[in-house]
Amino acid sequence: MSSTSSDVITEPVAGTTAPPRALPNGLAAFLVFLSSGAVLVLETVSLRLVGPYVGVTLQVTSSVIGMALAAIAYGAWMGGWLADRRDPRTLIAPALVLAGIATAVTLPIVRYAGEVLRGGAASAVLLLTAVTVLLPAALLAGITPLVVKLQLADLRRTGQVVGKLSSIGTLGGITATLGTGFILVAALPSSVIVLALAAVLGATGLALGFWLRRRSGGGPSAPGRAKAALALLGLSAAGLTAAAPNPCDVETAYHCARVEVDPQWPEGRTLYLNSAEHSYVDLGEPTHLKYGYTQWIGLVADLARPARQPVDALHLGGGGFTVPHYLAATRPGTDNLVFELDGGLVDLDKRELGLRTGPQLRARVGDARVLLGGEPTDSRDLIVGDAFGHLVVPWHLATREMAADVRRVLRPDGVYVQNVIDYPPDRFIKAELATVSAVFEHVALIAPPGAVAGRQGANFLIIASDAPLPLAGIPAGLKLLPEPAELLDEARTAEWVGDAQVLTDDYAPVDQLLATA
Incomplete structure (x- = not known):
């Protein structure tokens, strides 16, 4: 099994436990791609699941995104913490299976909880989005640090391994976001998407039959000059943004809005929302349509x-x-x-x-x-x-x-x-x-x-x-x-x-x- 991996495994010191062998590169990439992409599928579909109960508002969208990010943060932290204390071989497959189960039970949880929380108050929105996405996304986010731990067999290649897997995870998220938004939602009901995702996760977890031992390592920090250059670039961008012309009279939580006077009728007003002509109001004659x-x-x-x-x-x-x-x-x-x-x-x-x-x-x-x-x-x-x-x-x-x-x-x-x-x-x-x-x-x-x-x-x-x-x-x-x-x-x-x-x-x-x- 280790012969398919390109990572060099150092020999253990006498009297110590041999580190787990690295996963084959293709398998490691697949697991990171799948787990990261699954989080974004859940996040996208969650808006469809909670919308009938709490609406589709900025608060709802922000709550779904925030809960997904919280799940990624805490799941990654917990996965890394466990990777340093347990053999990742014993954790990756159970995490996938549990994530599949948690994904599957999302549908009934949302439908029952949605009826109770229907209305859209801030607490209801946060609670409903939390029960929708938090647990399965956290379990999925914990898989990447477990895989990374197994792949760090050669400390000389820590940056390469971490960077490569991080890139693959990001590509998984991008692919899932675009695929869900442009293809899956158009082709399948939300319930089918969720259940199919649960099945894929569960089957992958059950099929995963081999593990490798762990090693630790860390990546170098960015050079000071690079940090200074990035800070300068950020300040420049902020300055350009502040100086740029604003197309809005008012930027509301949902719209870039402006009102223009009708050049042919001084009492006429045209309302533009996000640059699209939306409404016409005659201040002097309300029956003018x-x-x-x-x-x-x-x-x-x-x-x-x-x-x-x-x-x-x-x-x-x-x-x-x-x-x-x-x-x-x-x-x-x-x-x-x-x-x-x-x-x-x-x-x-x-x-x-x-x-x-x-x-x-x-x-x-x-x-x-x-x-x-x-x-x-x-x-x-x-x-x-x-x-x-x-x-x-x-x-x-x-x-x-x-x-x-x-x-x-x-x-x-x-x-x-x-x-x-x-x-x-x-x-x-x-x-x-x-x-x-x-x-x-x-x-x-x-x-x-x-x-x-x-x-x-x-x-x-x-x-x-x-x-x-x-x-x-x-x-x-x-x-x-x-x-x-x-x-x-x-x-x-x-x-x-x-x-x-x-x-x-x-x-x-x-x-x-x-x-x-």
Whole structure:
């Protein structure tokens, strides 16, 4: 077995215990690559697992990353500590098997704990992310120092061995991150990814049948001049960053936001989020709807109830609060409740976009799905879905479970409208229509003719209800708008959707469906 390793093993001193032999180089590299990559698979999938319970917010993302890093830190420390006290041969295989078990039980733990911790308070987020990733990631992180210990058979090559294995571990993490984000999540449900990873870890641990004895060693520290050069480079980079122009009026926890005055209308304001045009607000005339999709929402709202009749409206996503202002102006007495993830954006709206909150226009900061779960059943006449992460509907707001909760909150004759952006070949909008159709009795669509024909990217407006939809007046109303749009009634919508995939909490590859390549 030792003949396959290129490491030179020194002869033991008489009267001492011979050090364990080094692993074959290929096996050592594989174990480090696998264990490091598995940690990143867990970290990436964990966001999908906890999202339905505590939302997908900066705090949740930070918690998952922080818990993964904590697991790596403590796991590596513990693995190194054990490597100096026990023969690594006796530890690597059990660690892999235990990591596989811990990974497998993550699914039920998250699903049970998620129901108890549902809501999104900081303590709930930290606890749920901890039980999701901490134990399996720590066990996996402990494998690298155990392998390194076995490979340090020649003190003259300590730096080379440690550097090589560290590089391989990093490459494993990079490969896992890209592979999970671009391939696995698009191809497999989260539960399958987790269970498959658990199976690979367990099988690898069981198949590992040989060990080598340990040696210790340490790497040299960086030269003083190199440290000084790195410090100078860091200060220079910090200075350049501070001097660089900032494209944001406000950098919130979620957005780089700015507001620009309409050069053609002094009362007009355009809100940009992460450099994308997001909302238009007319400070002098709240019934002025500039964008096509807001005009469609206004048209559906006008037809859903008799004119001037107040409605109870819930808005999933605030942006510039254009539609709530429209409803308040056209239907005095309307109760507008807006769920907006970004509290900094609400503050910006108050400062620059004329937002005035009160009893009939309330803004509640938090994740729309989490907040929706706390709303009473049969309490709203109209629900407007207009939440985006940049130009993408957050995946956990696009699933069948989310649509079911929307239906629960709507009154039996209530109407749900959802704004979606997609591009040819229109895989996401079709999947989202299939998803909403799996919950609601009646579903229709408004979109530009070129978008329906697959020639252009555009906004699409889904209209859904359990009661017959108010479609009769929509075609005539669309003809009065400046930009062409058409209504696909229920039959045409179903035909256009075809056999598109229904999105669920377990399988909602929104980003991949939106990819045009």
